Amino acid sequence: xxGVTQTPKFQVLKTGQSMTLQxxxxxxxxxxxxxxxxxxxxxxxxxxxxxxxxxDKGEVPNGYNVSRLxxxxxxxxxxxAAPSQTSVYFCASTTAYSGANVLTFGAGSRLTVx
Amino acid sequence: GENVEQHPSTLSVQEGDSAxxxxxxSDSASNYFPWYKQELGKRPQLIIxxxxxxxxxxxxRIAVTLNKTAKxxxxxxxxxxxxxxxxxxxxxxxxxxxxxxxxxGTSLTVIP
Numbered sequence: 001x002x003g004v005t006q007t008p009k010f011q012v013l014k015t016g017q018s019m020t021l022q023x024x025x026x027x028x029x030x031x032x033x034x035x036x037x038x039x040x041x042x043x044x045x046x047x048x049x050x051x052x053x054x055x056d057k058g059e060v061p062n063g064y065n066v067s068r069l070x071x072x073x074x075x076x077x078x079x080x081a082a083p084s085q086t087s088v089y090f091c092a093s094t095t096a097y098s099g100a101n102v103l104t105f106g107a108g109s110r111l112t113v114x
Numbered sequence: 115g116e117n118v119e120q121h122p123s124t125l126s127v128q129e130g131d132s133a134x135x136x137x138x139x140s141d142s143a144s145n146y147f148p149w150y151k152q153e154l155g156k157r158p159q160l161i162i163x164x165x166x167x168x169x170x171x172x173x174x175r176i177a178v179t180l181n182k183t184a185k186x187x188x189x190x191x192x193x194x195x196x197x198x199x200x201x202x203x204x205x206x207x208x209x210x211x212x213x214x215x216x217x218x219g220t221s222l223t224v225i226p
Contacts, residue, residue, distance in 0.1 A: 031212060033214070035216075040219075041218060042120075042203060042216045042217060042218040042219050043158070043203065044216075045213060045215075048212065048213065050212040058213070090157065090158070092214075101146055101207055101209075102148070102160055102163070103148065103160070103205075103207075103214055104160075105157040105158050105159075106157060107156075107157050108157055
C-alpha cells in the first residue's frame with residue numbers, strides 16, 4: 001500500500017516549457033487535490049477533484065490545468081511555465097465522507113522554473 | 115469562502131515546556147479540523163484532528179481544543195522534545211465545498 005505517489009520528485013524547467021506532474025493513490029479515495037507550498041504562505045489549493053469526472057478551481061488556478069484520468073490518478077499540467085510557478089507541489093487525497101475525511105499527502109514535487 | 119488564520123508564525127520553547135498554537139476560522143459550516151506536522155523537506159503528516167461535535171481530544175502529549183462559538187481551535191504540545199521541532203499547520207474542512215483550508219503554518223523550535 002503505497003498511499004499517494006507523485007512524480008517527478010524534482011524538475012527544472014526553462015520559462016515557457018511545459019510539463020505534467022503525475023499523482024496516483026491506491027487508497028480508493030474519491031477526492032484528490034493539488035497544492036503548492038511557498039515559504040510563509042502555507043499550502044494553497046490549485047485544483048481539486050471531488051470525485052472521478054469532476055474538477056474545480058481552487059485558490060490559485062491560473063497557469064495550471066488538471067485531469068482526473070480515473071479514480072486513482074490526478075495530473076497537474078503547466079502549459080507554459082513561469083518563474084512564479086517555482087514551488088513545491090503536493091498532491092493529496094481523501095475519502096471526504098463525513099467522519100472519514102483524513103487528508104493524505106504525497107511526498108511532494110520540487111519544481112524550479114528558470 | 116473559509117479563511118483560516120494561524121498564530122504565531124514562529125515559536126521557540128525550551129525542551130520540556132509546553133507549546134500552544136492557535137487558529138481561527140470564519141465559516142461556521144466547517145466541521146473537521148486537522149493538524150499537520152511537516153518536517154524539513156518532508157510531506158505534511160496528520161498528528162491529530164477534531165470534529166465539530168467534540169470540544170477536546172488528546173493523544174499522549176498532544177491535545178486539540180475546539181471552541182465552535184468563538185470559531186477557534188488550538189494545538190497543545192506538552193513536555194516538548196527536540197523532535198517536535200517542525201512546521202505545524204492547522205486546517206478547516208468545509209464539507210459542502212469539499213475543500214481543506216490551511217493556516218500559514220507555525221515554525222516550532224524546541225531548544226535542548
